[in-house]
Amino acid sequence: MISSPRVSFQQVRKTWQQVTALQNFSLDIATGELVALVGSSGCGKSTLLRMLAGLESPTRGEILINGEPVTGVGQASGMVFQEPRLFPWLRVIDNVILGLANSPLGRAEKRQRARSMLDRVQLAGFADALPAQLSGGMAQRVAIARSLVARPQILMLDEPFGALDALTRHTLQQALLHIHQHEGTTTLLVTHDVEEAVALADRVVVLSPRPGQIRDVVSLALPHPRQRDDAAFTAACRHIRDLITTF
Ligand SMILES: Nc1ncnc2c1ncn2[C@@H]1O[C@H](COP(=O)(O)OP(=O)(O)O)[C@@H](O)[C@H]1O
Ligand SMILES: [Mg+2]
Incomplete structure (x- = not known):
């Protein structure tokens, strides 16, 4: 339990006509936390960010920011996409x-x-x-x-480094960590890159394939800067990869 979480998803479901993108999604995020969301394509990650930003509304359940329901597009959040736009x-x-x-x-x-x-x-x-x-x-x-x-009170990044080459991606990951350490902004990072999630996040939320549901939430207590060849680091990556690929 997180007391007075910055963000609270409560039993959120999102359905379009025939398609349920996401169901039963409950998660509290503490102020200043960096949470990564990983899961296969189409499991509702972008939808989750769009709902938190107030661009879509949940079919069921509630999303709260500082205890107040999100009712529309507000000033609370900033969003970064794969393309800089x-x-x-x-x-x-x-x-x-x-x-x-x-x-x-x-x-x-x-x-x-x-x-x-x-x-x-x-x-x-x-x-x-x-x-x-x-x-x-x-x-x-x-x-x-x-x-x-x-x-903003919340920074959302939707696969922000997915279009960059490996070296640049690595540099930007370090830059994001540096920024997060200085600004302390509550951050939600959607990524396909399990190593990126483990390098940056306090917790990694692993979603099942569509309809996306939380399969597990992995807490990472490793100190920064995290060494990618460290045994605990590689073990965490393997664990998360197994969770994603198990049906
Ligand atoms: N506006 C929409 N209308 C109908 N279906 C949608 C819409 N937006 C997303 N979806 C569907 O919801 C599912 C989840 O989409 P999305 O959140 O973009 O997944 P992810 O970002 O995890 O790849 C997909 O099956 C997608 O086709
Ligand atoms: Mg997406």
């Missing part, structure tokens, strides 16, 4: 400022916030660059900065 004609800094579109802050303050967030993702020198001048990994870091600049 930057505006190509806007400079990096202006793309990040877009994350403050609904903020009452003045122009100068928005610019200053965006600069400090670019600093956090180690792109301070690229504020005036255009997206076309960035590598894929840099563009994704801009997307992370844009989603965090408004200081």
Whole structure:
């Protein structure tokens, strides 16, 4: 039991006409926790994030943020997708400022916030660059900065590094960990990459194939930085892989 969880999914089900994407999903997430969601394609991971963001509503059950039901799209969450979704004609800094579109802050303050967030993702020198001048990994870091600049209570990432090469993915995983350690934002990370989940998460939620249900929640007490060739690390990966592939 987590007392006053940041996020609480209670018996959530999502059905479209014939298809049940997700059922019986109950999970509490503590403030500041980093939770990874893994499971085969189509088991409802993106649907879960969309419901938490208020873009879809559950067919049954409830989703609470700070004890209050999610009723629509609010300011509580930031979302990062597989593609950075930057505006190509806007400079990096202006793309990040877009994350403050609904903020009452003045122009100068928005610019200053965006600069400090670019600093956090180690792109301070690229504020005036255009997206076309960035590598894929840099563009994704801009997307992370844009989603965090408004200081959301929850950060959601939907397979954020899936389109990157292995080396860049590794660098971005470390960057995400660094950002999480500094910002302390409650984070929900959807990934296909079991190693990524084990490298980053406090807990890994393993979903069964559609209709997605929680198969197990694996707590990882390994200290950071986690060594991927460590016996406990590889054992956790194997355990999670077995859970995913068992029918
Ligand atoms: N808007 C929708 N209408 C009908 N079915 C949908 C819709 N969105 C998702 N689904 C179905 O729900 C299931 C889960 O989708 P999704 O959450 O995208 O899975 P995942 O992200 O785990 O791959 C899939 O079978 C998908 O086809
Ligand atoms: Mg998905």
